[in-house]
Structure formats: C-alpha cells, structure tokens
Amino acid sequence: QVQLQESGPGLLKPSETLSLTCTVSGDSLNDFYWNWIRQPAGKGPQWIGRIHTSGRSSYSPSLKSRVMMSIDTSKNQFSLQLTSVTAADTAVYYCARNLGFGVSHWGQGMSVTVAS
Amino acid sequence: QSALTQPASVSGSPGQSITITCTGSSRDIGGYNYVSWYQQHPGKGPRLIIYEVSLRPSGVSDRFSGSKSDNTASLTISGLQTEDEAQYYCLSYATGSLYVFGPGTTVSVL
Numbered sequence: 001q002v003q004l005q006e007s008g009p010g011l012l013k014p015s016e017t018l019s020l021t022c023t024v025s026g027d028s029l030n031d032f033y034w035n036w037i038r039q040p041a042g043k044g045p046q047w048i049g050r051i052h053t054s055g056r057s058s059y060s061p062s063l064k065s066r067v068m069m070s071i072d073t074s075k076n077q078f079s080l081q082l083t084s085v086t087a088a089d090t091a092v093y094y095c096a097r098n099l100g101f102g103v104s105h106w107g108q109g110m111s112v113t114v115a116s
Numbered sequence: 117q118s119a120l121t122q123p124a125s126v127s128g129s130p131g132q133s134i135t136i137t138c139t140g141s142s143r144d145i146g147g148y149n150y151v152s153w154y155q156q157h158p159g160k161g162p163r164l165i166i167y168e169v170s171l172r173p174s175g176v177s178d179r180f181s182g183s184k185s186d187n188t189a190s191l192t193i194s195g196l197q198t199e200d201e202a203q204y205y206c207l208s209y210a211t212g213s214l215y216v217f218g219p220g221t222t223v224s225v226l
Binding site: 035044045046047050058060061094099100101102103104106107108109 | 148150152154161162163164166167168171173203205207209212213214215216217218219220
C-alpha cells in the first residue's frame with residue numbers, strides 16, 4: 001500500500017520561500033501524477049499543482065508565478081517550492097497521488113503557518 | 117473564488133437518499149468525464165469516494181454513486197447513515213491540465 005509523508009518547516013516568515021518534500025513508500029513514483037493540495041483552516045481544499053515522473057508539470061493559475069515542483073525518482077520524493085509567502089499561504093499542505101483523474105492517496109498533511 | 121458551485125448544505129434522515137450537485141462550465145465539468153468526489157470528516161484528510169464521474173475506488177461503499185449531465189456533476193448517497201455526516205467536495209479536471217475544487221457541501225443526518 002503506497003504511503004506519502006510530507007516534511008519541511010512548519011513556520012515561516014512573510015516573504016520567505018516554503019519548501020516541502022513528499023516521501024513515497026510502498027511503490028515507485030513511476031508513471032503517476034503527484035500533486036500538492038492545500039487547505040486553509042475552515043476552508044475547502046485548493047489544488048496547487050501536479051508533476052509527472054516524466055517531469056511534466058502544471059500549476060494553479062492563481063499560484064503559478066510563485067510555484068515550482070520537482071521530482072527525484074531515485075529518492076522516491078517530490079517537492080514543492082512556494083516563494084514570497086504571506087499569511088494567506090497558511091494552510092495544511094497535502095501531497096497526493098492520482099488514481100486515474102482522481103486523487104486517491106493522500107499524505108497525512110503538514111500544517112504550515114506564515115507569521116512574523 | 118471557486119469556479120465550481122455546490123450547495124452549502126444538504127440534509128436527510130437515516131435511510132434516505134440525498135444528492136449533492138457540483139456545477140461548472142464547458143471548460144471543466146462539461147468538457148471532460150473527470151469529476152471526482154471527496155468525503156472529509158472533521159480533523160481528517162479528504163478521502164476519494166468517486167472518480168471519473170462514476171467509478172468507485174476499492175473499499176468505497178456502493179451507497180455512493182456519481183453521475184454527470186452537461187456542466188453539472190452529482191453525488192448520490194443512498195441509505196444515508198450517521199457516519200455519512202461530513203464535508204463533501206467535488207474536483208474537476210479543467211482545460212489547461214488543471215484541477216479545480218468545489219467549495220464543499222456539509223451533509224447532515226437528521
């Protein structure tokens with residue numbers, strides 16, 4: 001059974017860069033799409049973007065100018081970078097894998113707070 | 117601002133059936149058969165219950181079913197149970213290799 005685990009700093013200051021890594025166990029990264037999704041407290045999820053093991057990626061238009069994703073199949077990891085964070089980026093961040101065009105496997109989520 | 121719309125809340129009695137709608141446009145729901153639905157209980161992460169409009173992942177009860185007509189997708193929960201009380205979100209693939217979530221619907225079991 002595939003498992004995903006997010007890691008990274010939980011507290012950032014405004015204008016800093018958020019860097020999160022998702023480590024996948026129980027299966028290889030090959031031939032799947034891997035997503036980042038966030039959910040502010042009390043609100044619905046927001047899709048941030050996805051990356052394929054081929055390196056193809058796509059991002060939410062509202063975040064595209066600040067987002068970069070990468071993937072390292074040798075480490076079974078993929079990563080998210082979000083630049084120039086503000087309080088509005090405070091959320092639980094999930095990494096997740098697709099099942100067809102649905103998102104079937106989710107990490108447990110990582111709380112990220114942006115505060116001065 | 118979500119490009120998809122869902123009713124804020126839907127309620128029903130145990131044993132009844134309820135339907136949650138998710139309305140978009142030809143650029144998302146209407147253009148692709150790639151709508152998925154998620155159940156989220158308080159303090160938990162989202163759980164996939166329907167993908168590609170009507171497919172159920174392994175382990176999901178057949179009380180959950182999905183359909184689509186034009187720009188509107190629907191999730192039906194039959195034989196409503198107290199454990200079905202949760203938030204439900206739709207997610208649609210959209211033009212440009214994007215995904216967009218609906219704002220969510222609170223399901224209450226009376």
